[in-house]
Amino acid sequence: MDYKAILDEIKPTAEEEKKVREVSEKLLDFINDKCSQDNIDAEAVLVGSVAKGTYLRGKSDIDLFIAFPLSCDKSYLKDTGLDLAHECCRAFNVKPYHQFASHPYVTTEIENFKIDFVPCYRINDGSQIKSAVDRTILHTIFVQANLSDSQKDEVLLLKRFMDMTETYGSEFKVGGFAGYLCELLIIEYGTFENTLRQAADWQFGHVIDLKGYGTAKKFKDPLVCIDPTDKNRNVGAALRLDKFSQFIQSARNFLNSDKKDEYFYPLAKELDKDSVLNEFKDRKSNLIAIKFNIPQIPLDTLHPQLKKTSESFKRILNSNDFLVFQTGYWTDEIDTAIILIELAVFELNDIKVHHGPRVFFKEGCSNFIEKFGFENCYILDDYIVSNVKREFTTPEAFIRHLITPDYISLIKVGKNLNKPLLKSYEICDINDLANDDEFLAFLDDFLYPNQHIRR
């Protein structure tokens, strides 16, 4: 296929390129001048997709790293780095925002560009890193040195394809492919199309080792891509098995498709509340929506905790005879999350077998009989058991029981969600929730999981 039309839409315009270069240079110059004025041994470096020329149109975030020598201590680096960022913001008359990843940094917005100021150490080799961000400069240098201009277009096609099939982004919300990983894939495979042809045949644990370090055996991940700048790091470590698998299948779908260009645009789908809700009705499923407030925590903390909580509900419901079809979660990332549980059952009978010890444990059997009553105990195979009334015959009653201070520990709730869940949860009618367009889109994805890998 001819990718020119696609590239015409996704490549930054000449104007955007010029503008981002100008702004970046102004910022670099300001900080580097300041450093020499104040005798600070540090250097501002442009990194990330802008520095590498691999950013999609409209996604020109400027990542400015302020690199200190390895000899200076962490608190000096942090204080001085953040000071420089603040002074830069003051000079450009914008408001700085503090961010705390594993590492503190400052963000702001200048002339519609999102800017990150990140203090780091200047290292020559991945093994020297003192903080997780230190490798970024090496990554930038490696890509600048190894990616040809025409390959930059291939990276753009790959990123766009992944974005539209929902496998792009290494943040926990997605668990997909990082930008740097896309660049390494193109360096390995040459073109977007060849990357997809190769990916269509990937097996679990596929190895990409551009520098031939031979260290892949250390990793058990679905995709092992040895970092050219650090032989002990897998660039694919954050790629989840499901996203790895979805990318493989979306590559096959694309290669077999006669509507290839559609894979570079959002799924054309008109959502309608009634048809979404009708599909749930057709399934005759029991749908339970648990809505609660979320705390102010980083998204990379929030999403894994929501995922864990949702999966834990599935596990505990299943192991208590309430057969779950699927669970999922949605959040506005501001103040609300909803865990959605789709069950195969509405109500169970009122009796179940409670197992005691095997009959050969005489003392244990005696205690069991004392507890459950002589008349109620019998032998099933070689266990002493008792029929007991189910405490809960509906999943909703069981869920309400679980979300109480004494029993919430039975669900593996993310640690920051425990209290908000207890305090604020309510079980909502899906008909009301579906009035929110974003939630409606979530419901549609819940009905048709990873529909974005198909066109």
Add this chain to the structure above:
Amino acid sequence: MDYKAILDEIKPTAEEEKKVREVSEKLLDFINDKCSQDNIDAEAVLVGSVAKGTYLRGKSDIDLFIAFPLSCDKSYLKDTGLDLAHECCRAFNVKPYHQFASHPYVTTEIENFKIDFVPCYRINDGSQIKSAVDRTILHTIFVQANLSDSQKDEVLLLKRFMDMTETYGSEFKVGGFAGYLCELLIIEYGTFENTLRQAADWQFGHVIDLKGYGTAKKFKDPLVCIDPTDKNRNVGAALRLDKFSQFIQSARNFLNSDKKDEYFYPLAKELDKDSVLNEFKDRKSNLIAIKFNIPQIPLDTLHPQLKKTSESFKRILNSNDFLVFQTGYWTDEIDTAIILIELAVFELNDIKVHHGPRVFFKEGCSNFIEKFGFENCYILDDYIVSNVKREFTTPEAFIRHLITPDYISLIKVGKNLNKPLLKSYEICDINDLANDDEFLAFLDDFLYPNQHIRR
């Protein structure tokens, strides 16, 4: 406790003893005279509980074995043995019935005694056996030589206790303790009460080896009782784990009871159809009764096949998301059997996940997509899957589907039941079936499993 009152009721009366001795001797004399007249090298021997003096009142079945030398061939033994039995029946003017266990034999009834005529080989050691019945004479001799008169009473108490707690009888219907095993237990432990005290502490694989053969390690059964007449045979081989376990618990229940004498009489319980059916209603269970005709096959073939079929229904329903609480079966042993299934669920939702191959099998995924449709396939973890409509949302519909020629092989139906089930099954209303008193008793046992181990 004082067992005299119990023994007064369960020991044969003097009259019964005299009568059974007289009849036995007349039969033995007739056959042995006949043998010497006709120059047949065979000898009639009285075996079993009558010969050993360990039969309960009213249970004086006369077991007459006709023993041939090891040198004669099987067909001669069979023809001559059955001829002798026939002539004996003719002489006593009663009708002979042919029976086929692993070995053919003749039964009849004389003066209200059930008589078995069984041709066998005369052996001196268990290792010489040519047919399964040959050991019986050795068993009789061993017990006669090793069980004292007072111990015979202990055997009676043990048999009666087991009978009333439903653990007595090695036939497949029960899977409990054989009479010979009871006798060996008393030889090992001396008294009924000591047997129960010891049994209360039995562990899985408990070994009784009266002759110290040291061959117990060959067996993996719950109870290993080495046959004193054959070191390579476990007398406990037919004892099922559940019956072994029930006996252990009934022993404990008895020893802790202040109503010990009640363990020697049937459970005092007035059955009432309404209260039995109300208990099922209270449980809110989904009860399905599958009634069908049974073929004319030995009970030791029928019962294992019914048990297997019932357990197979449980397994296949559970693995198809229809959660089973318990299954059981009842038969009149004449022409009808009923499999009863108690489920926790009435209806499921209308959708389930159908798993295809893992995504790494490219060809398999492609076939899966072709079969289930491109639009319906998605990735779950690292599998290609498709949501499919459940073919059956109720257990009854699924059961009716299973009992059809194309699908019955999914249930592990006993081989003699396959055709009758297909041809004659109907799903019945439990309210109608419960009008039969025997079936009502089964329902009550189904509601309160092994209730007989308690008083």
